[in-house]
Amino acid sequence: MDSSATFNHSAFFDENSSSHRFIAELLEKADIRINGDRPWDIKFNAHGVIDEALARGNLGLGESYMNGDWDAERLDEFFFHLLRARLPDEINHRKLIFHHLRTRLLNLQTAKRAFEVGEAHYDLGNDFYAAMLDPRMTYTCGYWKEADTLAEAQEAKLDLICRKLELEPGMRVLDIGCGWGSFMAYAAEHYGVECVGLTISREQTEYGKQLMKQGLPVEFRLKDYRDETEQFDRIVSIGMFEHVGRKNYRTYMEVANRCLKDDGLFLLHTIGKNVRDTSPDPWIDKYIFPNGELPALGHVTDAAEELFVVEDLxxxxxxxxxxxxxxxxxxxxxxxxxxxxxxxxxxxxxxYYLLSCAGAFRARDIQLWQFVLSKKGVLGGYHRVS
Incomplete structure (x- = not known):
């Protein structure tokens, strides 16, 4: 749906404007040209794109894209070039100071607010996600080491987690942020365990009832993680820690510690950022994952200190x-x-969401980590599987 063919792009770019010259020179550092003919070059369809980007960072850039004000044939490659060159670091967005202070000073992930992301994002409709995801409805990173298709990559990821947790028949497993239950169903089918999943999405809970009707020993609980008190042999959390927030990291780890048996293992699978003192992306926060925040590596280890031993990363x-x-x-x-x-x-x-994130991971601007944690340390050492 590239609308560039219907516009005279040069009409929307004033080469004599100081802000436009500044952006053009900046983009050249990332090998991006304004109105160029390569797939990752940016093409303007309306006035004001540069001013919006300068004033409001990715929030302005993303909203102007949503409005059809600019295009790039390969949006993923545009963001790869942009982020690999670290261009966002060179722009001081003064108007984003409020957003930065808001995320630093307020607890945006309180129990009261926890269900907001479920309603805004995960409750878009199970049919929508079924069309986009793999057959198991796995909405987290696949493991492509030996996989050729999305379905293979997701099953490889689920099996990797089961092996890292050293699952055995009869174990009870808590899945914090269970999504549509793909891990629980896979673990129950292939490793003979019983699973309890926590979710803040009513749509996911309804979907989970279908799995239970199939006779699988899985239970969905529409429940905030802070309210769980039962103990389990194993705990897994796949792609949920991004919704916890820095003011709640310690609480999250305390809940996991409370709910894990002394000889148990806890696998934490989360997206992470390279730099600690940065704010959540304002566009992602507004349109995709309200109140979300990516942890830095130090956030995780700080929160786990004295509660868990990091066995593997x-x-x-x-x-x-x-x-x-x-x-x-x-x-x-x-x-x-x-x-x-x-x-x-x-x-x-x-x-914009899918392709900008793909570009960010391609540029290694953000990461995907799997931690294996134990409460007291595995005697004789933990043996990694891959």
Whole structure:
């Protein structure tokens, strides 16, 4: 849906403007040209894009894209070039100071607010996610080491987690942020365990009832993680820690410690950022994951101190690039059946979300970590599997 063919792009770029010259020179550092002919070059369809980007950072850039004010044939490659050159670090967004202070000073992930992301993001509709995701409805990074398809990568990831947790028949497993239950169903089917999943999404809970009707020993609880008190042999949390927030990291670890048996293992799978003192992306926060925040490595280890021993840390963030591109391909293929219900602005928003994130992982600007944690340390040492 590149609308560039219907516009005279040069009409929207004033080469004599100081802000435009500044942006053009900046983009050249990332090998991006304004109105160029390469797939990652930016093409303007309206006035004001540069001013919006300078004034409001990715929030302004993303909203102007949603409005159709600019395009790039390969949005993922545009963001790869942009982030690999670290261009956002060179712009001081004064108008984003409020957003920065808000995330630093306020607890945006209180129990009262915890359900907001479920309603805004995960409750878009199970049919929508079924069209975009793999058959198991796994909405986290796949493991592509030996996989050729999205379904293979997701099953490989689920099996990797089961092996890292050293699951055995009869164990009870807590899944904090269980999504549509893909891990619980896989672990129950292949490793003979019983699972309890916590979710803040009513749509996911309804979907979970279908799994339970199949006779699988899985239970979905529409519940904030802070309210769980039962103890389990193993705990897993796959792609939920991004919703916890820095003011709650310690509480989260205390809950996990409380709910894990002394000889148990806890696997934490989370996206992470390279630099600690940065604010959540304002566009992602507004349109995709309200109140979310990526942890830095130090956030996780600080929160786990005296509660857990870090047995293993595995980074396969580059695999999220492939996962997001596969989701995007599915989304594009399925879009005609959702176009009337969701509309063009949603299409551009979702495309911006998937492809900008793919570019960020490709540039290694953000990471994917799997931690294996124990309460007292595994006697004789923990043996990594891969």
């Amino acid at each position: 595995h980074n396969f963030g580059a695999d999220y690039d492939k996962t997001l591109m596969a989701w995007h391909a599915n989304f594009e293929a399925a879009w005609p059946q959702f176009a009337e219900a969701y509309g063009e602005r949603f299409y551009r928003m979702w495309r």
